[in-house]
Amino acid sequence: MSPETAVVNIQGQYQIYTEFYHAEGAKKTIILVNGSLATTASFAQTLRYLYPHFNVVLYDQPYAGQSKPHNRHDRPISKEDEAYILLELIEHFAAEHVLSFSWGGAAVLLALAYQPRRIEKAVITSFSAHLNGPMRAYLEQGVKFLAACDRQGIGGLINTTIGKHLPSLFKRFNYRHVISLAEHEYAQMHCHVSEVLSQDNHYYLNCADAIQAPLLFINGELDEYTCTEDARLFVGHARECHYSTILNAGHFLDMEHKAAWLATQQATLGFLQAPARGQRHLPVHALEPQAMAG
Template sequence: MKPEIAVLDIQGQYRIHTEFYRSDTADNTIILVNGSMATTASFAQTVKNLHPYLNVVLYDQPYAGKSKPHNRHQEMLTKELEAHVLLELIEHFDAQYLLSFSWGGTAALTALASAPRRIKKAVISSFSPLINAPMRNYLERGRNCLADCNRTQVGNLVNDTLGKHLPSLFKRFNFRHVSTLAEHEYAQMHFHIDQVLTGDQQCYLNATKSIEIPVLFINGAWDEYTAASDVVQFARPIRNSQFICLENTGHFLDMEHKQASHISKIALLNFLKPHASLFSRPTQHMSLAL
């Protein structure tokens, strides 16, 4: 399964590496939004779960992955700028669905608050805008490691916290990736953490209340950093929101083990393609709120 590769110009401001997994049997297209320090490679399992039921679009942020060589990295990207890039890609690929992972949820929800006309449903996974004590500790430690450009500490921090439930092979890949990022990527992550820790969360939460399309929030029961209980409180004011907690999974959901991948696939396709009877069976490994 090879994607169609393109580097797209976003209004002369950014050059974005994209990967389009086309399916001859799919009627709809979904665009996936990376988490912090992640690239298109992070969605390998998610693509397998969604294709060929949907056309799937992946992309790298201007500062990361295969977009990195095409941009000059002269300014930090705010969540508003990342949302602008996302909105342009939604239009280009005529995407009807959106799925974000982890801190990709900030750009995704910011984009959704502007009511993009093409998007009909969205999935926000492993994300909470509410900064609880474990997440605050992680962010503050991360900010210090990034400021010092201490690559070993950054890699170990991610694996010891958000990635604690990943299998050992994935932890090795994760460490290698995170500890070899460019200095401008560390600077971008430091900037992002500052935005999160000092931003007006209430203003952000109020903006998301304007979202009217169906939104599914998915979190892992073992994830103490984007805790399910926090997400339920945040999701409730969004009129058409649903919430699913996946048992026996942490922050990285479908990457952590085969059963996690299976139940993640069922949760996604039940929401996005509810008339596909193959995915309509219930599972004891999910709990639904709202």
């Protein structure tokens, strides 16, 4: 399973490294949106269950991974910039679906608020509507390490907080990845985290008010940082929401153990492959639908 790779020019502003996994017979294309400090490699487990049901697009943000050599890094980019990039990639690859992990959900919500005509459904994993106590404490400690470019500090913080349920092998991989990042990547994340800490808790709920596409929120039962209860605050904002809680899983869901991978697979494929509204709905036992007003 080798992808077609390309560097996509986003209207002369950004050069984005992409990987396109073409699945023979697939009728839909899905774009995956990374969380903070991540690259295309972080979606290895997710790719395993989306392909060959869908054509799959992975990409690196301008400041990260294999996009890094193709861009200038003279200023941090905003979540609005990331949403703009996503909207352009949706058109470029003619994608019908989008899936995000962790803070990648922020870019997805901002992009979907523009009601891109192609997007039919979106899956948002490990994201919630506001900063609860544990997440705020994690980010407040993280912004100090990022400001000091303390590589060991931020690597250890991730593994003892949001990554604490990961197997030891993944923790070692995460740590090696994080401590190897360039200074501009730390500056980028410092800017982003500082912005998040200063935002009103209703910021992403307000974005959801404009979203027409059905959303599936997937959260881990053991994830105290982006928990299901906080994700459910999107009820009454987005037009149609579904929720799935992955038992015995933390923030990293399908990376943590086989049962969590299978449950995430079932929830994601069940949602994406279900008939559209107005058609006969097949039973999808992993989902907990919430009817929306409007």
